[in-house]
Structures are given as C-alpha cells and as structure tokens.
Amino acid sequence: MKKLWWLLAIILCLAVAGFVIFGFPQVQKHYAPPLPGKPARIVSLAPNLTEILFALELDEQIVAVSNDCDYPLKAAEKKKIGNFWQPNTEAILAAKPDLVVTLWFEQQKAVADSLKRLGYRILTLKIEKIDELLTAIQKIGTATDSNDKAGQLLKNINSQLNDLQLKLGSVNKVKVLWIVQAEPLRVAGRNTFINELIELAGGENAIGNTLQQYPSIGTEEILACGAETIIQSAMGKSDIAEQQKAAEKFWSKWEHLPAVKNNRIYVVQPDTVTRLGPRLCQGVELIAHCLHPDIYAQKQNAAQQVR
C-alpha cells in the first residue's frame, strides 16, 4: 500500500509542477491587442446593458442580446444568445463580436473568462447602485467610442433627476413597501437600489434597516411598519388587472394598514425600476405616481402610466 501512496504523490506533484511551469499551449497565439475604437459588433448579456447600448444609439452595432432583452422593441428582434443566467458561449462566438458586455455575476464571469482566453474583448460592469449605473454608462461610452453620446445621456438623466428632485424634494415622505415576491413575502430592504429610487420618488421604505437586502418579513413587521402605499412587482407577462385584484385580496387581511385602508395597493410592471438602466427616471416616476397620486393627478392617463 505504501508504494501506492508514493506513486500517487509523485503523479500529483508532477501534475502540479506541470501546471505551475505552464507547459500548456495557449489557445490564442499572438493576437494583436484589442483595437480601440468603435467596435462594429457588440453582444450584450443583460437587459439593462442592452438598454444602455440602445440609448447610446448603438443599435446597428448590437448583433446579439440575451433572451430577456425586450426593450426597446428592436432589442427583441436581435439574435439571442441564451439566458441571462446561462449565456451560450458557442452562440456568442458564432455572432463574431468585437466587444462583449457583461455583468458582474458568477455565470457571466465564467463565460467572460472563456471568451477572454480566446482573445475577445470583454467589458464587465457592476451595476448595483445608481452611482454604479452612471459610471457604467461612462465606461460603455468609452469602450464603444461614443463618449459624447454617453455624456449626453448622463446629462439627460441628471437633469431629469433634478426635475424630480424639485418636484418631489419637499413633499411629505410616504411610507412604502416594495414587494419583490408575494409568497413567501419578500420586500426590498433599505440597502438596495430600489430603495434609492424610492427615496428619489419622495418615499420612505416602511421597513427599517435589515441585515438582508431582500428580507422576508412576517405578520408582525407588516403590522408594525405602517406602510401607506404598497407596490408589488408584476409576475411575468400575465394580465396586470388580474394580478391587481389578487393583490388587493391578498392584502385585505391586514385591514389596519394605512395602505389597505386607503386602498393604495398597486401592481406594476417593474422593469423600469428593477432593471437599473437608462429608464431610471421613468422608474422613479412610476413609484412617485403610486406614492403621490395627488401631485400627478393633473397629468392625464395617470393610470396608463402605471402600466
């Protein structure tokens, strides 16, 4: 048996030594460094990245997107390269990209690594806060040689944010619960970008500081939180009106909550909020409509805006 152990140890040492000395042929030999300048073929692996690219007027250059990219409408027509969670490396390669834009998720990082090994140009972005979104827009602008458009976009967003600040800066903060998931009940906590949007919309998260970003809460917290408005994410593409009815029924249990008493329960299409992309301000407005219907009462089609 001792011989066995020695044999094993030797094999392992050799393997490790080989690995350390890098005796392996690299796949790509001597590619020239990625050319700066406008990439002609861009692949995007996330919906918000797609929206940013379209906002920078790069629609011609976008050759493929992930399955769930559906805004703007033209994005839905682009070639698909797999799920947000499991991008299909082969499909990405078949699209012959000059630049692949990805998010900072484990699965996307793995794909990015494979592509990097093959010599492709990858841009990985972390977008989990509004600041990070703005930085990301900048970075994308630089990478795609559309700095001026990026600057313009940022200016627009900032000015819209300013307008909103003026409109909503001095209102009374409305307590709101943003429901991520109905069963089991999970809400967006204070440490999320959704919370940032809530605050910009003149609201205050009914839930206090929590350990988790998206805590599940129980009846006690619900009763104690005193939410004046409840906004619930619509699930999938099924009928919003149906979901609205179901939500009102669900919440009727907690009849003493101000939100339930005043019937301030809204089911909304959450993409503008949850995607954290260039439609940021629309997202804020969406929330603001729910929080301060009086301010928006003048605007016509208020109900349609909620959709």
Add this chain to the structure above:
Amino acid sequence: MSSIIKVENLSFAYRTQEPILKDVSFEVTSGTFLAIAGPNGAGKTTLLNLLCGLLSAKTGSIKIDTATIEAYSVRELAQKIAVVRQEFVPVFDFTVAQVVSMARTPYLGTFGFESQADRKFINEALEMTDTARFNSRTLAELSGGERQRVFIARALAQNTPILLLDEPTAFLDLKHQVGIYDLLKTMQKEKGKTIVAVTHDINMGAQYADACLLLGPDSSYQYGYAADVFSAEQIERVFGVRGFTGRIDREKFFIPLGKFAKDGGQISRKPDSGV
C-alpha cells in the same frame, strides 16, 4: 510433531457478560483433527473467532506456529489459517470460480491478478470438492450444500496449514455431511493439514476427530483424545441429556433419548449396559 496451535490460560468475556471461557489451555499438534463440541452458548464459536484473530482475548495467549497471534498481520495470518463459516449468498453475484479465487488474496501482488500457481490451487480446490462443474454459476444458483462445498473449496485454495470450520455441515443432507467430513479427513491425512471443526454432531466428531475439546456450559472444558472425551458420562453431564452409548467395532456412537423415547426405560442414568 510440533504444536501448531497453543492456547494458554485463555479467558474471554463479551463486554457486559459473564466470562464465557475461563482459563482454557490446550495444544494442537500439527496434522491432527480437532473437534470442538459443546452445548449452545458454551463458547465454541467464540473460541473459533479467538483462534482466527477476529476477537482478542483479555487474558492468556494464543500461539499459532510458535508466534503469538498478535504478531501476525492480517495478511500473514490468512496464510496460516483459513476459516469456513456458514454458507451465504454474497450481495454481488460472484461466480463460484470468483469466490474460490478470492482465497488467493493473501498471496496476490499489487494489482491482484492470479498467477499460474494461484490458478493451480484454485482448480485443484474446485476439483477436490466436486464444484468444478459449477464454476461459472453464481452462488445464488446453487443449493445450500453446494454452496458450503464452495466455501470449503475456497478454504482449500487458500492452502493454509490450518483449517477452522464452524459447523461445516449444519444444513447438509447425510450424503454431503459424510462427503465433507471425508474430504476434511483426506486433507488431514494426505496434505497434513490441521483441521479444527466446531460441530454439533458429536457422532461425526467422534468418527473423524483425533482430539476433542468439549466445552461445558459452566466454562469448564475437557481436552483429550476423542475416544476418551466422548464418553457417555461426559456427554450426559455436559449436554444434560439422557442417552444410549453404543459401539460397532471401534466406532462409538451416542443416541440421545428424550421423554418419548421407545427404549422402554431400559436405559437409565448408568449407560454401559447396552454396550
């Protein structure tokens, strides 16, 4: 002739029980047939397990071929002692040939492939136990008696000087009982093997064994020539049963007589009357 098994002052008790063996000492000369007999619970199987190294004794020593049993590694001990227990069907369906070739494990090299010599032992063993014709059948396809012969074949293929058997003919028919004991005796006479067989069948023990170890229920024991140990008083005392002792030429036999025996009360506590 040397003593191949030497037991000195052996005592053993299972963890929370009374001592089952107290101060047992005996010597087995190489090339003898020893029968171990006694009532249930007397410690026959325990003694067997001690002799093959499965259990370790609290006090006393067991010497196999002049070295204490602790001095042997598991592999070395298997080259000295082969054990045959109750037959069973293994979980995985090995064939007869495969089971018998497992006997060569203590002698195999790194990758465990049998050499020509190993194959010779295996085939001889199959031949001797008349199991060669089953060699590609799985154990589940055989009868109990045939399986027991396979396990004996395995012990033979192990080519050890000592064979320990735990009731080797327990569920066999008469023909196979005789056959197996004949085979063991032949092994002893022709190959000089030392046979130690635990048996319930005192008549077979008396017929075949040279020596006998009779274990009593109260941790007592008797060791000596089979003829002497298998006397009627001994049997009646140790087994607690009334019986008739008879003799044909030099073959002694004992028939237990129960309450409903049809001997007409002729046989009382003092046998010898019917001899």
Add this chain to the structure above:
Amino acid sequence: MHRNKTPRNRLDKSMAEMLTSEKLAIRIVICLAVLVVVMALCTLTGKIHLPEGSRKISLEKVFAGPGQKPGENIDYEIFVGVRLPRVILAALVGAALACSGVILQAILRNPLADPYILGISSGAGLGVITAVISGITWSFWAGSPMAVFAFAGALGTVWLVWFIGRFTGKSQVTSLLLAGVVINAFFSAVIMFLTSIAKSDQLRLTIFWLMGNITEKSLSVLAVSAACILAGIFALFCISHRLNVLTLGQEEAKGLGVDTTRTRAAAFGFAAFITAVAVSLSGLVGFVGLIIPHGVRLIFGPDHRQLLPLSGIIGGIFLVIADTLARTVFGQEQLPVGVITAIAGGPFFLFLLAKYSRKVSWLK
C-alpha cells in the same frame, strides 16, 4: 468425489473464465477507443449558428489553426474554446462519478449507493452556498471561489462522516451510513437557513450550480483535474481486488487477509477525493454514479478489477453523450446536464435490466 472423472477440457474452461490482466487490458483498450470516437463525434455535433446561416462545424477550418485575430476562424474557436474543453470535462466528471459509485457500492455492500450518499452532496452544497452568500471574490481553482468551497466542503464533510462513523457502533458500514444520514440532515438544515437569507440571484446561482452543469474550463484546470482524477482512479484500481473480498463481509474479508479498516478508509478516501474534484468543477450531476456501475456490473460481472476501469470509461462516454444532448437538443437553449442524465438514465437502466435479467439471480 469424482476426482478423476472431471475431463481436462472442463477444467480448461474454468480456467478460461477467470479474469487475466491480458483480457482486462484488451477490454480497457477497446472501451477507451470507443470513448475517443464518441468524444470526437460529439465535438462535431451541433450546428454553428452564424449570422450568415447555420452550418455544421468544419474540420478543415479547425485544423487551419487560430486566425490572425479573434473572430476570424470561428470553427477553430468554437472547437478548441468551447466544445473540446466541454467534452474533456464531461469525460473526466463521468469517469470520476462512475468510479466513485462503484467504490461506494462496494464499501456499503449496497448496489443502490451513489457517490453522494455519505455527505459529499450536502457538504459541497453547503460550501457553494457559503461562498455565494459571503460574496467572496478571491478565487484560485477554476477561476471560481465556488469551486474551491465546493471541494473543501465535500472533503471536509467526508472526513467528518468518517470520524463520526468510527466512534459509533461496532459495524463500520452501518455506522458510516448513520453518520452520513445525520450529517446530511444537519447540513441540509444549514443550507435551508442560508437559502432563506440569500438574495434571489445568489439563490439562482446556487441552484444552477447544484443541478450539475458542464461548462468550458481552461486547459490548465482540465489538466490538473485530469491528473487528480486519473491518479485517484488508478489508486482505486490497485485496491479493487481487495474490494471484491470486502463485499463478502467483515469477518470473511479478515479471514482472507484483507485489513478491512485500512482498505475501506483508502477506498472511501480516494473515492471522495475524485468526487470532490468532479463536483467542484461541474456541480452535482446525478445518476451517473448510480446506474453506470449497475449497468456495467450486469454486463461484465461484479469483479471490481474490471468493474472499476470499465465503469470509469463508460461513465465518461455516457456523460459526454448526455452533455452533447444537453447542448444541442433544444437548439440554442442549453439544459443542465443533470436533467439529461436523469431522463436518459432511467429507461436505459430498465432496458439493461430486462436484457440481462438472466444473470441477475433475484429476478428468477
């Protein structure tokens, strides 16, 4: 006893039945050849969906080598960058899991054991969810912290199971099983707790990882894994003749000269090692470790000297085919390979059982 009546040719026939190293070597070579052919065929399966149209991958282009810049020779890039690493990884993981299944079934004397039974799955799962939740980004192995944690979790749990098993009860096998059950239950509870506090994307990630996936890894990672797995399988091969004996039971094995504790420890240790390596790379791919040993045993018999290497190779073949199906059956969509192994494994095994039921005694 009819000693003289047994004809010579009968004996020769019995001698021919026994496994020799030559016979085994031939069988291994044949199976390896099949593996290589299957791997080659699978790398060529599946169309490439280029913008100008879908077509089959072209071997000529592959042999032409990488182009001047990325995107020039798509065939080469897809072949060498995606398909080849996947096929190699699938073969390695399949081999590791199948061999590990053989060993676990031998140690536990139970044909229904699989490589995950003694805590490896819950240990790896716990490692993964811990890595995901703690948000550690430092990585070393395969470029992913999850892989390291999965490996450490799996091995740590196995060690724990072995340690506990040694101190409970007399029967090693039963105490191992009980320790495994206890550890699995406890770790599952911890995993449940961590799941409840995980963010949705972290959760998604963990579940995805646990389902079992074959993804492309770098050549250096593949090489190190191959060395580890092959070394482990080789070590297991060296003790497989003792495993034959071990399956007869503790007492019988000792009587035949096998040190049961050392053999069991070595077998378990190496099996756990190769499983942990496989699991760290591909997640918990199910079914392979359970049915491949069964199937190979049905066809070739239970002799572990043969069962182990052949199961390894056939396990590799199976997983390569399964992964190719996972990659191509729905066009652009990719299924986790664990789904394919489950769906394909069941009926396949039933077919084997029906065909070879003559050999299986308890069906008579």
